[in-house]
Amino acid sequence: MEEIFPGNGFAVIKKDDKYTIEWPQGPFDQITSYPITKELADKAFRSSDDAYEVMIYAETGLWPDRNTEEEENERVREFVRKFPELLIKVPDNQDLFTEEELKELLPLGEKNLSEEE
Structure with missing residues (x-):
């Protein structure tokens, strides 16, 4: 039936x-x-x-790609690592990184910004 x-x-x-x-x-x-x-x-x-x-x-046969917040944050983190000046231009991005990471990335961002001028 x-x-x-x-x-x-x-x-x-x-x-x-x-x-x-x-x-x-x-x-x-x-x-x-x-x-x-x-x-x-x-x-x-x-x-x-x-x-x-x-x-x-x-x-x-595949599950749809559903981005979790954690996955999205990791994508943003990878992008900001390539363009660390975004830590200065968009300060909210700093919340995605640890203190140690910021100590490494902020000087690079400042350098990139000074080169833009």
Whole structure:
């Protein structure tokens, strides 16, 4: 027997002990269907974000790239290391670094700023 569990923009179909997730896709809203596990089916109903993640995973086999605050801070840190003058131009950037790092980077930033003038 087939059971259909409608979601917001998708549906999970359970047939026997197998689950699929389906949603309309493309310019003609053709229904696409992908096999998923029960755990993924449960996850899809937790939130819209979870449903999106499950659909992307079902379609591509990869989880979508969700930047955490920590990952974003590390990207900013790497960028500021390349352009340490941003520690002076944007003082809030200093909050991303330790005292020791600032002792190393601030003189480089001051040097770069003096060279710009």
